[in-house]
Amino acid sequence: MIDEIEHTAWNDRTGWIMASISISYITVAKAKQIRERRPSITALRWNNFLSCRSCFNNTVLHSWRNHDPMAIIRSTKNDLNVAEDFSIACFIAVSWYNAIELIVLCFTTFKKRGGFYFWALLISSIGILPFGLGYILLIFDIYPGYFSVALADVGWCAMVTGQSLVLWSRLHLVVYSRLVLRATLAMIIIDGVILHTIGWVFEMGEQSPRSDWFTPAFSIFERIQLIGFSIQEIILSIIYTKASLQLLKLRPRQQYRSTLVQLVIVNILFILMDAAIVTFQYAGLFHVHVSFKAMVYSVKLKLEYAILGKLVHMSKMSHSNSAPTDRSDAVEMSSRRTNNRSHLEQTRQHRESQTSIIREGAAFDGEDPADCSRVGSLKGSFPSSKEPDAACVEVGNRL
Known part of the structure; x- marks a missing residue:
């Protein structure tokens, strides 16, 4: 009997919590729909009140009485694409969690807080936060305008170019050709200057009063920009994979082979994730695409960070009897070597x-x-x- 009472009380609390969430969500959605029709303030308040009362009577009380909180969410699918909104929120939440974890790892793992690799990893991790915040403000129409676009663009530059610089900084551990290293660095700089600058102009122009001039251009260039950065990262991953496969032939030891096989698998995953981003873009799911892109770049940084320790250990063991204790020192020493x-x-x-x-x-x-x-x-x-x-x-x- 006591268990049944506790179960009923728990279901009641769950129902009221879901009811509160649903009322807030539907109120904002209805207010946004009514605001688009530009009625008077009195009509706006009255319609909003009627919508909330009708929603409460039809869905909330029914779900509370039948102990079915998910009925509230299912009832909103007729008016809004809840699955897409929830997907966007989940992707952004995961990307923010990974970004905060990466920032903490940067300051707790590196004894020497300096060097090219450290700053590239830190800036790329920080860039995920404003990128997600800017697009949250734009997608849900919370604060559309130049400020939200500027947040998203600053985060995009730091996140994408920073990720490429992280990949480039660890090329020193497997690639010994100065020509290849300089050519790849020049590619990253040139792509960043050209693609980011043009993208900023088009996206800012889309928020201007003459947006009809910039919207078609931005929709086309946004795909070109995405393809350009994806090709850049694929080139870096291919160079890295090829150099790792060459090291597999020179180092037959089992611990070296297992580490290099993991490196090859990680870089193949990078290529597949870039392909998934392009697929979302060309499928026309722009809102899902930008949120998924933030999550993918955060996962890339975590994968790259996880495998770096083994790579540095393998690279240093072939040249000395002891492995380095600090990753930043190892990367810097490898760059000079x-x-x-x-x-x-x-x-x-x-x-x-x-x-x-x-x-x-x-x-x-x-x-x-x-x-x-x-x-x-x-x-x-x-x-x-x-x-x-x-x-x-x-x-x-x-x-």
Whole structure:
């Protein structure tokens, strides 16, 4: 008996909570619909009151009596696309949660709060917050205008270009070509300047009194902008995946292979998420598209952040006996090491060829290769206190 009473009381509380949410939601929606017809203030208040009273009598009391709170939500589907609105709210909420978590991780994980990777990750994470807020104000018609557009555009620039710079900053760990690194950085800068600037002009113009001039242009350029940034990130992911696959051949150890396989999978997921964003855009679901885009970029940052520690550990273990303790230091050291790694590799190959030629020359002259190791003292590779033999000196002169 007590359980039945508690269950009934819980259902009553749930019904009243859902009733309150429904009344607020429908009141705002009805007020927005009535405001579009521009009636007088008296008529607006009267119609709003009648709508709320009718909604309360038909749906709220019925759902409360039958202990079916979901009847309130189902009843609103006739007037509003509740599924789309709920999807937008869920996507924005998830993106904000991930952004706040990433910001906290930035300040708690990095001992050295500096470096290119740290600032790119931090700015990209912060950009998700104004991007979602700006489009919430625009989509639900809470505060439409230049301020909301400016919030969304500032967040979009920080989120998209920041994400590309995060991907570029970790290319140093697997790509050692200075030409590739400089070319990809130039691509990110040029795309950001051109696409963001034109997009700002069109989107701001869409909010102006002469919006009929800018709306068709913005609808076309918005798709071009999205395709451009998606191609840019796909190029970075392909370069990263290709370099990781090459490292798989050079490092047969099991821990290296598992880490690189995870990197390849993560970059493939990046490409698939970009394809999903483009699909929403070309399906005509603009509101769902912008909210889904915020969530996707927050998930990208979390995936990239999760795999970075293993990547830095793998990269440093191949060059030293101990792994770095701070990720920002590892990324910065890897960036500086990229500039002279090619030179060191060429120097090592040159020394090996010198040693091979010296030994072959000594054997060809009929000398003992062990005695001719003193020739290395001329090149700084095999120090010796004795004078080199004549045959070895001759071989050294050939080099």
